[in-house]
Amino acid sequence: MSAQFLQFLLAGLTIGAIYALVALGFSIIYNASQVINFAQGEFVMVGGMCTVWLGNAGWPLPAAIAAAVLLAALLGLALERFAVEPARGASVVTLIIITIGASILLRGLATLVWDKKIHALKPFSGEAPIQIGGATLLPQSLWVLGVTLVVVLLLSWFFGRTLLGKALLATSHNRLAAQLVGISVRRVLLVAFGLSAALGAVAGILIAPITFTAWDVGVMLGLKGFAAAILGGMGSGPGAVVGGLALGLIEAMGAGYLSSAYKDALAFVIILAVLFFMPSGLLGKRSADRV
Amino acid sequence: MKHRAWFAAALLAAATAVQAQAPIRIGAFLAVTGPAAFLGDPEQKTLELYVEKLNAGGGVLGRKLQLVSYDSAGDAEKARTFAKRLIEQDKVDLIVGGSTTGETMAVVPLVEAAGMPFISLAGAVVITEPVKKWVFKTPHTDRMACERIFLDMRGRKIERIGLISGSGGFDKSMRGECLKVASTYRVQIVADEAYAGSDTDMTTQLTKIKNTPGVQAVLNAGFGQGPAIVTKNFKQLGMNMPLYQSHGVASKQYIQLAGDAAEGVRLPAAAVLIAEKLPADDKQRPVAVSYKRAYEARFKQEISTFGGHAHDGLMIAIEAMKRAGSTDKAKVRDAIESTKGFLGTGGVVNMSPTDHMGLDLTHFRMLEVRKGDWTLVQ
Numbered sequence: 001m002s003a004q005f006l007q008f009l010l011a012g013l014t015i016g017a018i019y020a021l022v023a024l025g026f027s028i029i030y031n032a033s034q035v036i037n038f039a040q041g042e043f044v045m046v047g048g049m050c051t052v053w054l055g056n057a058g059w060p061l062p063a064a065i066a067a068a069v070l071l072a073a074l075l076g077l078a079l080e081r082f083a084v085e086p087a088r089g090a091s092v093v094t095l096i097i098i099t100i101g102a103s104i105l106l107r108g109l110a111t112l113v114w115d116k117k118i119h120a121l122k123p124f125s126g127e128a129p130i131q132i133g134g135a136t137l138l139p140q141s142l143w144v145l146g147v148t149l150v151v152v153l154l155l156s157w158f159f160g161r162t163l164l165g166k167a168l169l170a171t172s173h174n175r176l177a178a179q180l181v182g183i184s185v186r187r188v189l190l191v192a193f194g195l196s197a198a199l200g201a202v203a204g205i206l207i208a209p210i211t212f213t214a215w216d217v218g219v220m221l222g223l224k225g226f227a228a229a230i231l232g233g234m235g236s237g238p239g240a241v242v243g244g245l246a247l248g249l250i251e252a253m254g255a256g257y258l259s260s261a262y263k264d265a266l267a268f269v270i271i272l273a274v275l276f277f278m279p280s281g282l283l284g285k286r287s288a289d290r291v
Numbered sequence: 292m293k294h295r296a297w298f299a300a301a302l303l304a305a306a307t308a309v310q311a312q313a314p315i316r317i318g319a320f321l322a323v324t325g326p327a328a329f330l331g332d333p334e335q336k337t338l339e340l341y342v343e344k345l346n347a348g349g350g351v352l353g354r355k356l357q358l359v360s361y362d363s364a365g366d367a368e369k370a371r372t373f374a375k376r377l378i379e380q381d382k383v384d385l386i387v388g389g390s391t392t393g394e395t396m397a398v399v400p401l402v403e404a405a406g407m408p409f410i411s412l413a414g415a416v417v418i419t420e421p422v423k424k425w426v427f428k429t430p431h432t433d434r435m436a437c438e439r440i441f442l443d444m445r446g447r448k449i450e451r452i453g454l455i456s457g458s459g460g461f462d463k464s465m466r467g468e469c470l471k472v473a474s475t476y477r478v479q480i481v482a483d484e485a486y487a488g489s490d491t492d493m494t495t496q497l498t499k500i501k502n503t504p505g506v507q508a509v510l511n512a513g514f515g516q517g518p519a520i521v522t523k524n525f526k527q528l529g530m531n532m533p534l535y536q537s538h539g540v541a542s543k544q545y546i547q548l549a550g551d552a553a554e555g556v557r558l559p560a561a562a563v564l565i566a567e568k569l570p571a572d573d574k575q576r577p578v579a580v581s582y583k584r585a586y587e588a589r590f591k592q593e594i595s596t597f598g599g600h601a602h603d604g605l606m607i608a609i610e611a612m613k614r615a616g617s618t619d620k621a622k623v624r625d626a627i628e629s630t631k632g633f634l635g636t637g638g639v640v641n642m643s644p645t646d647h648m649g650l651d652l653t654h655f656r657m658l659e660v661r662k663g664d665w666t667l668v669q
Contacts, residue, residue: 004498007528011494116328118516120548127551129527136494136527210523211491212516212548216326220489255495261458261485 003134008256009249010132014141014210016248017148021203022225023232023240024155025196031172031235032192035095039079040200041222042106046072047201048213049110052119061124069201075106076197080190103218110215121208144206151202152241159237168192172235231271233284242282247271314357315350315618317342317605318383320373320398321412322390325364326488326515329542330390333598334412335360336590337582338387341605344585351609352616359383363394370394371401378405384618387604389413390597393460399426408611408624410604412597414539415464419647427627427647429603429637430596431561431655433465433512434472436537439559439655440510441469441476443668447533449507453482453500455493455521457513462488465512465537481506488517494524501530508532514539519548526552533557538655542595546663553660557668560658561596563636565665575654578634599636607633607640 022044029037047068054064083098124143129136159165170178171188179185203221204213211217224247232243247267254266274282319338322331342358350356359381361373370389377383378401385408389395392415399418402409402425409426411418416432444452456466466483473480482503484496500506509532511521518540525534534556536545541560546553562569566579582602586594610633611626612618630649633640638654657668 004502007498008495011492015492111324116324116332117544118329118519118548120519120550129529136529138527207491211520214516220491252492252495255486256499259485260496260499263490264487 004256006133006135008252010135010137010141012249012252013245014144014248015251016228016245017144018203018207018221018244019224019228019247020241020244021148021151021199021206022221023229023244024152024237025199025203026226026229027235027237027240028168028196028199029192030229032168032189033084033095034092035084035099036226036234037079037193037196038096038099038222038226039103039106040196040225041218041220042103042110043072043076043197043200043218044204044207044221044225045110045213045215045218046075046106046197047204048121048208048217049114049119049204049215050201051205051208052121052213053114055121061122065205068205069198072201072204073194073198076193076195077190079197080193084189084193085186103222107215107218114215116215118212118214119208120212121205123209138210140206140209144210147202147206151199152237155237164188164191227268227271231274231281233281236281236283239281239283246282312354314355315352315612316357316359316381316383317608318374318377318381318386319358319360319388320363320370320377320386320394321360321388321601322365322394323362325366327365327391329515329544329595330412330597331362331365333586333595334388334390334601335362337586337598337601338605340585340589341602345609351612352618360388363388363390365391365394367393367397371397374398374401378402378407383407384620385608385612385623386410387412387601387608391460392418392464395426395428399423402426406620406624408608408620408627410608410627412600412604414461416468417464422645422647425624427604427607427642429600429607429635429640429648431538431559431637431650432468432648433461433537434468435650435652435655436465436559437469437472438476439652439657440535440537440557441473441478442652443557443559443657444478444508444535445476447508449533450477451479451481451505451507453484453503453506453509454480455484455486455496455500455509455511457515457517458485458487459513459515461539462513462517465539469510469512486513486517486521488513488515490517491520492524493517493521494528497521497524497528497530501528506532508535510535512537512539516548519545519553522549522556523552538596541658542597543593544595546660546665553663556660558658559655560665561599561637562654562656563594563596563599564658565656565667566594568665568667574639575634575636579636582636596636603633603635603637603640606635 025040050068051064123140125139167183228243228247232239250267255263321334323335342356363370387410389411392413395411395413411428414430416434418428456462482500536558538560562575563579566583569576583594615622615626630642638650640649642649658665659668
């Protein structure tokens with residue numbers, strides 16, 4: 001029984017770490033612009049697909065990964081510069097719809113530039129399962145968990161210790177005040193989109209050896225990441241991580257101990273319940289509207 | 292007055308001449324993009340290829356063929372719209388299409404009402420059972436897949452199995468059929484797990500099956516990426532028992548995705564997958580090899596059984612038109628229904644008023660993955 005529990009736990013943590021990375025991307029852009037970027041899942045797809053593509057073209061894996069992350073970051077910058085920026089001053093809903101448009105465009109481009117097939121990326125370090133107390137773990141899962149941890153640490157350093165990170169935080173608290181103290185909000189927005197896209201790509205690359213990648217994987221991963229961000233509290237960094245891991249664990253345990261047929265439904269019911277009793281998520285800021 | 296009559300007669304003659312030269316219009320709606328693109332893409336390519344080939348050979352009934360094809364993206368609603376357009380605006384002579392069961396079933400009422408011969412390329416048993424006057428299909432049904440697998444299990448003395456299936460239409464339909472026919476083959480399904488089509492990890496479900504006492508084999512009903520992930524997870528968990536897949540994964544892509552984990556996996560499939568490995572005296576060998584070579588030479592990609600369904604559908608239709616000697620819809624329908632001994636990539640087709648698919652288990656081959664390739668289980 002405990003071996004079974006451990007297996008569910010490991011499965012939940014691995015997929016939860018990926019949800020956390022995607023959720024972080026949502027939160028960063030939300031903080032900087034109040035926009036929920038529905039193209040976040042497509043950055044995940046671009047990361048995975050581009051790495052596979054360059055790998056097939058003979059690039060060594062590290063170079064392919066670096067190039068894929070860079071490409072996604074550039075796409076993120078382009079999205080901000082050419083779609084979000086020209087519409088500045090428009091309502092948040094308009095901006096969100098723009099990101100939905102961008103996501104459809106990116107998916108379409110992916111089918112043209114790459115193809116409509118499902119691809120597998122070779123695991124970074126072999127496929128021999130590791131035995132832990134009767135449960136098994138793929139080496140790739142360790143990569144997922146390890147890199148997620150490093151990314152979270154790097155982000156907390158970035159937001160806590162660097163001027164640019166603090167500028168981002170300041171913008172999220174009060175855009176006007178940030179502008180008044182000389183922060184270039186336009187630059188902050190660019191950084192936010194680039195950073196989120198790069199994060200998404202990292203998630204897409206890490207998960208590709210386990211779950212495969214295709215032009216449309218971004219839809220599902222994007223939605224789950226969004227759900228994780230909401231669960232943890234939209235805009236909260238630690239919330240995104242907690243939300244992601246929680247969602248992964250709920251799914252795995254739900255499928256394991258209740259019914260695998262209702263796995264997704266269960267996850268969303270819990271999210272609804274959380275939002276009902278804690279509208280700002282597990283770790284979100286309490287927001288109050290001044291009347 | 293006389294002049295006028297002559298003029299009218301000349302016009303009429305010209306019109307008949309044009310009529311005789313007008314191409315035979317073959318309509319198609321396929322899931323060329325979208326989640327079922329792995330079905331629709333090879334189907335579309337196959338239809339294009341064979342319409343070209345037939346035209347190069349002089350066409351059919353002295354007329355050229357013209358393919359009118361729409362991309363339904365696997366969406367039943369779109370399929371309906373396009374089928375309507377094919378019938379009313381394009382005025383096609385026959386429809387070959389419907390990559391998925393959902394699309395096909397959405398179109399059935401339209402073709403029945405319009406009296407349009409329709410050959411579907413989708414799998415589920417509901418398409419031709421009960422028999423619908425104008426609807427035919429080429430692939431083996433999901434029920435036949437279950438039966439073929441259970442037959443193989445009997446041969447290996449497997450009696451208690453775990454079933455894991457996806458949430459798609461095909462997956463659910465096959466799960467239902469397997470549950471229905473299992474007892475006939477004295478196979479007991481002791482675990483029944485599900486996953487969503489977009490799921491990325493099935494270790495949880497497989498762990499449950501693994502821990503069910505007495506399980507001797509696992510059967511996975513599904514298509515797309517799910518079965519490949521199931522296969523990988525199966526290996527990861529070190530499950531030491533046979534794994535069976537459905538004909539839904541019958542393409543090389545499955546082996547590529549699942550990698551080493553696919554070794555030893557068995558599935559029922561049409562002979563076309565192992566065309567060149569068929570014994571020389573196999574009746575299906577010529578058609579399978581010629582389709583494989585033509586497709587691979589033209590598109591530089593490996594064939595799947597799905598493109599083969601389109602090949603069979605088109606060829607059954609063409610043969611029927613030749614036998615009917617016209618493109619009259621009622622005559623063509625009757626000719627399709629009387630197809631006998633047609634050698635296709637899927638098997639030998641013998642249709643009848645009570646069977647609009649015409650396939651039986653004899654040509655549904657059991658394959659095993661060995662050294663990254665399909666081999667025929669004897």
